[in-house]
Amino acid sequence: MPEKNIRLEVMQAIEPKVEGFMKEFLIPTEEIWQPTDFLPDSQSDKFFDEVEEIRGEAKELGYDFWVTLVADTITEEALPTYESWLMDVEGIDQHNGKENGWSKWVRAWTAEENRHGDVLNKYLYLSGRVNMREVEITTQHLISDGFDIGTDRDPYKNFVYTSFQELATNISHKRVAKLARQKGNKSLAKMCNIIAGDEMRHHLAYREFVKIILEHDPNNMVLAFADMMKRKIVMPAHFLRESGGSIGLAFEQFSDCAQRLGVYTAQDYIDILQKLNDYWQLGSLQSLSDTAEKARDYLMKLPERLQRISERMKFSEEQHTFKWVTANGML
Numbered sequence: 001m002p003e004k005n006i007r008l009e010v011m012q013a014i015e016p017k018v019e020g021f022m023k024e025f026l027i028p029t030e031e032i033w034q035p036t037d038f039l040p041d042s043q044s045d046k047f048f049d050e051v052e053e054i055r056g057e058a059k060e061l062g063y064d065f066w067v068t069l070v071a072d073t074i075t076e077e078a079l080p081t082y083e084s085w086l087m088d089v090e091g092i093d094q095h096n097g098k099e100n101g102w103s104k105w106v107r108a109w110t111a112e113e114n115r116h117g118d119v120l121n122k123y124l125y126l127s128g129r130v131n132m133r134e135v136e137i138t139t140q141h142l143i144s145d146g147f148d149i150g151t152d153r154d155p156y157k158n159f160v161y162t163s164f165q166e167l168a169t170n171i172s173h174k175r176v177a178k179l180a181r182q183k184g185n186k187s188l189a190k191m192c193n194i195i196a197g198d199e200m201r202h203h204l205a206y207r208e209f210v211k212i213i214l215e216h217d218p219n220n221m222v223l224a225f226a227d228m229m230k231r232k233i234v235m236p237a238h239f240l241r242e243s244g245g246s247i248g249l250a251f252e253q254f255s256d257c258a259q260r261l262g263v264y265t266a267q268d269y270i271d272i273l274q275k276l277n278d279y280w281q282l283g284s285l286q287s288l289s290d291t292a293e294k295a296r297d298y299l300m301k302l303p304e305r306l307q308r309i310s311e312r313m314k315f316s317e318e319q320h321t322f323k324w325v326t327a328n329g330m331l
Contacts, residue, residue, distance in 0.1 A: 065180075
């Protein structure tokens with residue numbers, strides 16, 4: 001049987017369980033938080049006082065912080081791109097005229113993620129610390145440029161990617177929250193912490209999808225995991241650019257900011273890989289094919305190899321001036 005058909009059969013076999021995953025890992029719309037829960041109420045007489053409070057607290061946050069928060073926001077706002085990609089993954093099956101569990105999952109997951117960009121965008125707008133027009137231009141570029149995370153239509157590779165990336169965003173948002181709290185910005189800290197909580201729930205779900213696939217098709221799942229790690233897990237915003245800039249350049253400069261701040265580092269990448277190896281119990285998988293065995297060996301040794309490489313890595317300490325944020329973080 002062709003490899004492609006095996007993947008489709010596995011996706012169809014797991015699909016009846018997806019409804020249960022939605023109940024376990026997603027929160028009903030009527031119960032989950034919404035952006036306005038964390039922002040000034042525009043219908044309230046206290047609205048302008050609350051906006052002034054946000055602007056006052058925002059003055060204590062530094063340049064690299066604002067660059068990182070802007071890039072995080074833009075990444076979250078590009079959700080239409082991510083949904084259109086995942087809806088085309090084999091087995092999602094959005095066109096067959098019935099309610100497929102996988103397509104329900106993608107839509108509901110996207111709806112939860114969409115709130116992150118909404119709340120961060122509104123916060124940036126009210127803070128008065130960034131050039132919102134330049135931010136909006138970058139967001140439009142990112143959505144229109146699309147993205148290529150190296151997964152094609154392969155559900156196995158896509159679930160490896162989302163397992164990894166959701167944990168990476170959890171770490172990033174959590175650390176941004178910590179930095180905000182250290183500067184006395186409790187409202188932004190609370191906002192970023194609750195976003196981080198969403199990302200963790202999503203990570204746990206995608207991690208579970210891979211675990212179940214390993215029970216059905218361990219050989220191809222291990223090969224897909226190894227292939228993704230050989231390509232390297234790239235951020236969905238790796239095509240990030242400023243107005244007039246080339247694709248990807250702004251992402252490289254933003255990555256340096258995140259590394260300087262300690263928001264997301266090379267060490268985090270290694271730690272996430274090790275956690276996935278451990279949770280999926282790669283070392284305990286039985287009866288793998290020769291090619292899958294080699295892929296497993298590669299994955300088991302990769303964290304140590306990346307650790308050695310990371311110790312020799314250097315990142316730029318030079319602060320790039322972004323169009324999103326002026327030198328002192330104020331307009």
